[in-house]
Amino acid sequence: MDKLFELGMAGIASSATIFIFLIFLFVVKEALPVFLGHVDTSKGGEILSPDQLERMNPGDVKEYLELTNEQYRRLDQDALRLMMEVKYQAAQDMATDPQAGLNTASWEHMIFPYQWTGYEQPGYIWQPVSSVPKFNLIPLLIGSLKTTLVALLFATPLALGAAVFVSQLCPSRFREWIKPSIELLAGIPSVVLGFFALMVLAGFLDRVFGVQTQLNASVAGIALGLAVIPIIFSISEDALSSVPRHYSESALALGSSPWFAAWKVVIPAAFPGIVAAIVLGFGRAIGETMIVLMASGNASIVSWNLGDSTRTMTATIAAEMAETVFGDPHYRILFMLGVMLFVITFCSNWIAGVVIQRLKHKMEAAG
């Protein structure tokens, strides 16, 4: 009986492991054809004249018009004929554009610039809804990195300064209320931070710096920074506090001031933990959705200018999933963005986890 109970518990306890595996599986599953190069935007297939409808069997019609069973059941013969006409007409129009035959979902077009008709020079274009959909990932990657960089540049000095102050320099009666209040920042939902960025921060930065577009990478980045501060703070504060007391006490006994004891002894000892905190902050910043969706302006431009509006990978998924058709190239590429994000955050978490674990062992051994 007890054995059975234990087995059941082990089963339930493995669910976290199973879920992380399932998440990877199901996000990758939808994106796999893109990775393998099986998605082809040029493959319109054979275009049939609408008059052939009478001679086709239902299965072929369904496949040709890309309908699901339930959609097909709701359509009568006239509606089907209309759909065939629309498709026929679209194919006729497409034939005039020489780029219609390109497979824009190939790796070549997702990474390298291309001379699109109507553009002055070869460019990195993300324009998924268009007669020739363009899926270049570079603008989104730059957008994500840009906002993340701003967030880290803003958050790291503040969070580390606060962590050193709280764990090493300030009297303990202050620590007891400073620590929870900084951690309270983590309790603010990201949609609220996004709202604050949109309503207050954007106007404030505009007044101070006078940028071209009110919603831009720096507004989103600073708001992201607010979400990242509590993470960097609490993890580096933990790392600093885990350094055994006798380390800093020895330094103090030798006549060092509290700051130099922290700077020369405690911070070097806790350094891996501080790096881990920044890595985790990076993972959080690059994966954050609502803040960038609301405050970044969402224009997919290739530019490192922090005053330009920008579009990140997460915001792209959030904004465009609703307009995709299940299984089409756009849908699969959005899932591929998801896979990329998953891999990036998984790696940063894993690295940070290993570093923190090692530090903990070392400090326990030293203490």
Next chain:
Amino acid sequence: MSVSSPQFNTQWGTSSSNRQARQLHLVSRGMTLVTGLATFFVIAILLTVLADIVYHGWSALSWNFLFSGIGTDSFESGQLGLLPMMIGTVFKVFLMTLVVMPVGVITALYLTEYANPQSLLTRMIHSAVNNLAGVPSIIFGLFGWGFFIKFMGVGLDEAFSPNNPEPVWGKPAILWASMTLAIMTLPVVIVTTEEALKSLPDGLRYASYALGASRLQTLFKVLLPQAMPGILTGAILAIGRAAGEVAPLLFTGAAYYTAAYPWKLNDEFMDLGYHIYILATQSPDVENTTPVAYATVLVLLALTLGLNLMTILIRARIRHRYKQYQAVDG
């Protein structure tokens, strides 16, 4: 680098080492000030955000706005009250809690009371929990869509109602949104419960075994009640996180506007956080919706920060009790 002390300098006193000592003293003071200012600045930002939202939100808040029902449109600021969003949020969080608490607590119990800490399974679970905590929330949304709606929902529909033209389960629904949030908040519950169980002194377990209690009895009669405040903290943290999270709901169940309250598991629902996003970004009439949006933000913030404050208070009490244990043990 050596840090010279003032006493030594007066004894061996050269003017250059005196100056060095003064400089070091200044650097030390200066850096303490700088880090203190960084701390102050972070808290000032927090207070600014809170003050701005309370100031603007309070004036737009009224009983009628809080507890009136569904208007005819998402943007009819005069008519639409917050009741549907609050009901949606509470329902979503309730369903999530029903799933995440048993799974999370059992996992934590297994990890602390049963599993061998060195075994492969334990280490795998620990690293999975860590990684799950770092998965971006939008990925949970994609997963919820791919797994719950397209795999489970469509699967259920094909199994039980293949002739129904309208999908019953294979569509965004409050159940799927809650399940997605449950997976997202699982690490929070596991980690806090684990901490609570680990902080219980072994003396409690030995005393229970010594009185002839079985392992299960010890678990249910001694350990779980003792760890209850910690488990409660985990639940509240999970609820606080889930109440404000929007990204996982985008594809799994949150609706722009629904004409009725959600009262079936497969209904779509309106959510406070998602409603803020809609009001802030999609409104055709910004002037009129801004005060409404502020009031909505205030309600959500009061909810999530209220829950967070509760966990802080409970934790302070636990720490107090833990000190008592240490006194007894020591």
